[in-house]
Amino acid sequence: MGAQLIDGKSYAAAVRAGVAQRSAALHARTGLTPGLAVVLVGQDPASEVYVRAKGKQAVEAGMRSFEHRLPADTQADDLLGLIHRLNDDPQVHGILVQLPLPAHLDARAVINAISPAKDVDGFHISNVGMVGTGQDAIVPCTPLGCMMMLRHHHADFRGLTALVIGHSNIVGKPMARLLLNADCTVMVAHKSSTNIPELARMADIVVVAAGVPGLVRAEWIKPGATVIDVGINRIQRDGKPALVGDVDFENVRHVAGAITPVPGGVGPMTIACLLANTLSAFCHQNGLEDQPLLLDEQDPT
Ligand SMILES: Nc1nc2c(c(=O)[nH]1)N[C@@H](CN(C=O)c1ccc(C(=O)N[C@@H](CCC(=O)O)C(=O)O)cc1)CN2
Numbered sequence: 300m301g302a303q304l305i306d307g308k309s310y311a312a313a314v315r316a317g318v319a320q321r322s323a324a325l326h327a328r329t330g331l332t333p334g335l336a337v338v339l340v341g342q343d344p345a346s347e348v349y350v351r352a353k354g355k356q357a358v359e360a361g362m363r364s365f366e367h368r369l370p371a372d373t374q375a376d377d378l379l380g381l382i383h384r385l386n387d388d389p390q391v392h393g394i395l396v397q398l399p400l401p402a403h404l405d406a407r408a409v410i411n412a413i414s415p416a417k418d419v420d421g422f423h424i425s426n427v428g429m430v431g432t433g434q435d436a437i438v439p440c441t442p443l444g445c446m447m448m449l450r451h452h453h454a455d456f457r458g459l460t461a462l463v464i465g466h467s468n469i470v471g472k473p474m475a476r477l478l479l480n481a482d483c484t485v486m487v488a489h490k491s492s493t494n495i496p497e498l499a500r501m502a503d504i505v506v507v508a509a510g511v512p513g514l515v516r517a518e519w520i521k522p523g524a525t526v527i528d529v530g531i532n533r534i535q536r537d538g539k540p541a542l543v544g545d546v547d548f549e550n551v552r553h554v555a556g557a558i559t560p561v562p563g564g565v566g567p568m569t570i571a572c573l574l575a576n577t578l579s580a581f582c583h584q585n586g587l588e589d590q591p592l593l594l595d596e597q598d599p600t
């Protein structure tokens with residue numbers, strides 16, 4: 300029996316439709332419009348695609364989109380100056396700086412210059428700390444999307460064991476914290492771990508964000524486990540460019556209970572959750588009630 304395919308594309312469409320509907324209803328009631336500012340430094344081709352998609356999807360969801368494209372040699376003071384102006388701009392409710400930044404810029408300093416209330420990526424140290432201590436805060440978009448999809452398959456995480464492979468600040472660490480906040484038993488492995496197959500065999504849930512094509516193999520997977528593939532790797536296959544994840548999808552799908560494809564799994568949820576975070580930030584900044592969309596990440600502990 301094959302695994303159930305977790306269709307992130309249609310899930311993301313449902314999240315976007317919910318955001319658009321609430322955004323329109325709030326606009327009708329208050330006359331206010333949520334605004335998202337996206338800052339891109341340099342011309343990384345993948346970042347160009349993501350930034351364009353963020354602007355387009357924000358407008359489709361009834362938001363204002365402010366795109367700021369800066370040259371690759373932008374100096375820190377100029378970038379920080381822009382962020383301070385966006386922090387002070389009442390039309391802007393969400394701010395993000397597309398990553399990666401050129402090497403001469405200190406990404407931590409840049410992210411921490413964003414007002415925590417407008418940090419719709421959830422990367423600011425204040426939001427990270429709040430999520431880490433189980434407080435309601437802005438949650439990073441990719442792990443939030445993963446949690447939304449996981450909740451569809453697991454109503455209750457108590458008694459389940461998860462393995463998160465990868466410990467980046469964008470995905471692995473927040474993912475592990477969200478699962479832990481939901482009382483899941485969580486293991487985190489990374490490039491220095493020597494026993495990943497053994498850990499994976501114990502896991503009811505495997506989330507992988509390692510950037511290694513086909514890393515997770517069928518023999519590692521507990522039959523029936525849920526496998527979430529965050530990897531986006533551009534490779535050459537049979538002489539043609541292909542986009543693949545960190546999971547050996549064709550083999551793992553015969554063992555897993557549910558699995559996300561690449562493309563069309565986690566990726567589309569990232570931007571959908573960005574829109575949800577922007578709407579949420581807009582509500583908080585205007586004293587409007589913020590209803591959970593499909594997932595309430597609040598944790599009472
Ligand atoms: N400031 C941020 N920078 C980056 C983030 C982020 O959340 N905030 N995440 C990634 C890039 N990213 C959004 O920014 C992103 C990645 C992938 C997708 C996506 O839809 N992927 C598709 C495939 C698209 C393709 O062909 O490349 C899929 O998986 O189906 C959306 C957004 C790093 N930087």
Ligand SMILES: [Mg+2]
Nearest residue numbers: 435595596597
């Ligand atoms: Mg909440």
